Amino acid sequence: GSSLSWTAAQVMPDIFTPLMVLAFAILVLAPQGAAGLIVPAMVIGLAILVHLSNMPIYAGLCLCVLPLRALRQRVRWRPLLLPFLLGIAGLTAVNAIARGRISPSPYGGTFLLARLIENGPARTTLAHDCPKAGWALCAYRGDLPRTADGFLWRADSPLYRAGGPRRLIDQTDAIVRRTIVEHPAAVLGAAMRDFGLQLMIFSPGSGLRPWYATAWQTIRRDLPQTAYAAYLASRQARGRMAVPPLLAAFVQALAVGGMGLTCGFALYAAAARRLRPEAASLGLFCWIVVLALAGNAAVTGALSGPHARYQSRMVWLTVLAGWLVLRQIQAGCRSRPTSNTT
Template identity: 30%
Template sequence: MLGKIGKTGFGPTLYATMSTMILALALLWPSFINGEPFYMPDTPSYIRAADAGVYKLTGIESAWTNEFHDRYAAGSDETPTSDEDVKAEPSNSIENGPVALAGRSVFYGAFLYLAQIFGNFWLVAVIQSLIVGIAIMLTIKAFVPEGTRGAGVMRILSIGLLVVFLSSAAFFSGFLMPDIFAGLGLLSFVHLAAFWDRQGRAERLFWFGLLLAAMLFHNTNVLITVSLLALVILGNITKFLQAGWRPVLVVVTSILLSFGGQSVFYWGVTKYSGNAPVMPPFLAARVIDDGPGYKYLEKHCGTEDLKFCRVLDFKVINHDQLLWSKEKDAGFFQALPNRERREVAATEKAFVLDVFLEYPVEVLVASFRGFGTQLVTFNLPNFNYNDKQIAQYQDKIPGRYFDAQKQSAAYKNTMPTSFWEISTFIVSAAALLFLVIFIFRSFKHSGRLSKPAVFSILIVVGIFANAAICGALSGPKGRYQMRLVWVLPLAAASMLPYRQTRMKAAEPTE
């Protein structure tokens, strides 16, 4: 029999707490070796967005407020080139105001901002590791037979520590980005859908809150959740994958709340800046880099005034460079004045649709290629900083934080990552094979999917959905895969004792 969580809590407090604390401490090992949690060039943007909101509402300044003053004091980063320009386009006009990006969560930024009040970001790594430790403990515990408390502790620690030290989970637990919440959001959905009827109130609230946080922290988590929700609804209707309707209602509620949170963010930015947040034109960059968008521009730019035509003069076509390069001969978004950036973003949907209608096969082939490449991309390049990243950190991170960063292993490019790139691939591939075989045998044996099989199929579909979304929309990157693929070995290892118990129970007695 599967383990059953207590009706008002996580079960026996002592071994649950002890297991969780040991796992959380173990998850900090990469941060300990590095000397601090890990940055990414986007990390300062998250913090500064939250800092700007705090300063605007309260007047409280921090070490990160200088950029707010630099960008907003004059109301524009554009300089008129003539007297006529001054008359036609006032430098402090709303249209020329700074661009707030919609792709970076102010909610995760607030989390980082609150943590830095203590002078560093260790609190972020500790809290994230603690949450991951709880999620690992609850996942393993869900398959521990009742009445095996001592064995439960050993099982949780043996399986949990293998996941910690052989997968990518520990790296992302100490990463100052919302990436770890992709895996946590997937686990949250799967637990709610597969094990709702065996959970107590406290565990349901934990998974619900974690799923909501994941969707508030990053838009791709919303897309993954919606994809899985569609599968569960279809499974409930067809009786193929019966998860029940109460978890569906709970997940829909969390999705609506995440939309509400994003709406509040949009309202606040629009109210205080006069302009709504702008979503960078990721899809436009993707179809141009893949080829169909570039072919479309070559064909139509001679007769149509398209905002993306300037890329035909670029020497290099690269998705990230198109979006984030500040050189006008290399980028079509970050390199432009604020007003033009808004105009480019506003035309993206029409442009991408036109490209798809003219080159549907090429777009689909490129998307499928990105999906396949994402599935097999296992690397950790973000945990050793290259020269370009260091230059960005020096420009974006306040002095005392940058001085501390210079002492880190990642800054010195000595952080060990190769072993975990290989081990994550091996344990994930083995886990995927195990789960697929388990799903097949479960269905073949009974003609329907058991709860553990529902759990398994949702994990697998979630991994594939992530690869499809990230590989097609943003392009394959090891970070997108490694941030949540650790749930595969966690799921498989957690289920292995359950499968062995079932096999023994099925053996005939003499």
């Protein structure tokens, strides 16, 4: 009944983002001894290692719970920071070995350039500074794809015709810097628009379309012929993996209901002066879920562009939190004293 099963079933690292949020909540809400911290810390470190977006999302969660030290909750920071540092170290080591660049995100500028091209500011920069800037992409400024996905993943994209991400990384970083400096208002406005749109769009099973112009071409070019034949025979390649509309509508409605319960209880817990310990913990968990949804939308929407898959990987947490809120309400009703009249 939620997007969890669709997220977990895809051969993608998306499932680690909500698991990272749950591990973070465990470290904040259920402080344990050293042995009890191992599994949550491993989940967080692995999540940061397998998907670049998890690093800023986790950093944002840590920064948002910092004020709790001055309030009723007291947060231990070492258990929160250690897996974060280990994840960054692992990500940097992998890139140093595989790419020869000591950085947790050696090609982050390429993704940001793709976003700026789709939104328009980078096109303006290329039109103004080319050809005198000497960038390889200047030769293709009139042939840039309309979307960021087209720039990043199409086999015939100017990105690859001009030399590929590795060879162009210094130039792409330079274009991004020039665009941000010269058009800050346009860049910020587009980022805020993408953030708002990413908050609202989610759908189970998104991303399971055939991908004719991107993955299809890469599989044919880089993998054995047997693998390409197997892909052509798959349900995904034949366009037979679409989610039934009625099921998609049910999952979306359930997520929206969960969001309402989660946000409502989070606000109630923040306004209430006195709460039972379990209710206070649930209120903080609801805030963590709300902050994680906002952080996920900000990072993925602004940097990669709004995609239903990005928010779908997270919205099942609102179903979980909403269910816990209903259980809390039920428990409160049962424990409320009643009066009998005679």
